[in-house]
Amino acid sequence: MKLGRSNFQKAPDTVYKPNFDPALLRPGIVHLGCGNFHRAHQVTATQAAIGAMGADGLQWGIVSATMRRPELALELVEQDNLYTLLTREPNGTVASIMAAISEAVFARDTHSTLAARIADPRTKIVTLTVTASGYYLTADGSIDPEAADLLADLTAKSPRTAPGILAQAMSLVRAKGGTPPVILCCDNVANNGRTLRQAVMDFASWRGNDELSAWIGENVQFPDTMVDRIVPAPLSDDKDDARRLLGGLEDSIPISAEPWFQWVIQRFDGPRPLWEAHPGARFVSDVDTFERAKLQMLNGAHMLLAYAGGLAGLNTIAEAASDPALGPIVERFMRREQTADVNLPEETLDRYAADLMTRFRNPGIVHEVERIGRNGSVKMAMRVIRPMRANLERGEPTPGAILLIASWIRWFALHEQEALEISLTDPRADHLRQICADARDDHMAQAEAFLAMEEVFGPPLPDHERQVTAVAKALGDLTRLEAPEVLRKLAAAG
Incomplete structure (x- = not known):
């Protein structure tokens, strides 16, 4: 019935x-x-x-x-x-x-x-x-x-x-x-x-x-x-x-x-x-602080879990958040980088970050990384680049954002080579795949072309060439080594 x-x-x-x-x-x-x-x-x-x-x-x-x-x-x-x-x-x-x-x-x-x-x-x-x-x-x-x-x-x-x-x-x-x-x-x-x-x-x-x-x-x-x-x-x-x-x-x-x-x-x-x-x-009366915390800490961390997790063969957000290497990387990214300009007390941010990791690891929620990874070119600016820019302007390091961007580019590079089982959904997918095809073995050229898209990333980042070089290096690591090995090394580096 x-x-x-x-x-x-x-x-x-x-x-x-x-x-x-x-x-x-x-x-x-x-x-x-x-x-x-x-x-x-x-x-x-x-x-x-x-x-x-x-x-x-x-x-x-x-x-x-x-x-x-x-x-x-x-x-x-x-x-x-x-x-x-x-x-x-x-x-x-x-x-x-x-x-x-x-x-x-x-x-x-x-x-x-x-x-x-x-x-x-x-x-x-x-x-x-x-x-x-x-x-x-x-x-x-x-x-x-x-x-x-x-x-x-x-x-x-x-x-x-x-x-x-x-x-x-x-x-x-x-x-x-x-x-x-x-x-x-x-x-x-x-x-x-x-x-x-x-x-x-x-x-x-x-x-x-x-x-x-x-x-x-x-x-x-x-x-x-x-x-x-x-x-x-x-x-x-x-x-x-x-x-x-x-x-x-x-x-x-x-x-x-x-x-x-x-x-x-x-x-x-x-x-x-x-x-x-x-x-x-x-x-x-004002939603801004709540919105910024959620977009950067939850949605930004979701993107890192999806892109890096997908490369490491982790199919769901729960698997990615529970991974002994990627989990700690995301926790650090969320707390050290994604709280930029989130005007909440430190103890509130600590509690929210801990709650988010608990939610991500909930085994009852089967949230596929493929789904979270959709439409990255639309999401990138406010969820990742905005806090990244704020950190760079203050002289703060952004290793999590670099890994996220490189992992996202790597999805398109692998997809262009028909070496990625994850399907890609993005309004700019054809253009992004073509960039990877035109510079298949040149990670610096891939990084330069992606980060030059102001409709995705906004104006050049502070010390822009240095960020391009960092993304290119991360792309090289993800190409030469298996993704789990890259993540283990990053986790150990702290």
């Missing part, structure tokens, strides 16, 4: 269930990017809010739009938009039935009406998890004027990108004289609210509507947020575990997540769910 509204209450008492009738939900939130993270994060907090608000909470149903996968929207509809969240504790799994999605749609089937749904007066909030690449940003955080998808949206009647959809929706709101919804970016992008605001304004101007751009800047709230929860890609075991924990009910789309949950939101005006009913959600 498939999980649905008619039978979810039959699940065992050990399963957490919504304390409201999902059939009574009314749409108040539109979400762009109905992926695994959204279903383990924003839906979780919204469900807690609805449950805490009683009848008033029923106005906060989520219209969740998948941007690329129509199958997920169809599967949600088949289950009345219910699914199972499997919280993977180190020593067991807890099941919760999630029911805050009131409607699931596929953006490319419904894009002609998606902007209208956002402009509907009932929609008070728009949330987004379209990944960092979904905003088409350059290294300095500005919108990429050469992005093909954005250029296509300039002449499209129904845009398909997040900036395009939002600009069209705001045009509809303005034309009706309505109140615009609050737009909450929930992706790992520095100053994500302000950055998205500028991207939408720029897109409106590109389409020749400077008046709309100015109106957006004056009237639409784009609060900054910071989100934090590790959500791996679904595995076949998830369905078996869900069936067992649900007492035999079938769920075709369960997801797993770690116990940790954090959502820090800049305060904004207007109606909203009582998200702080979830213990991991909080409202603050």
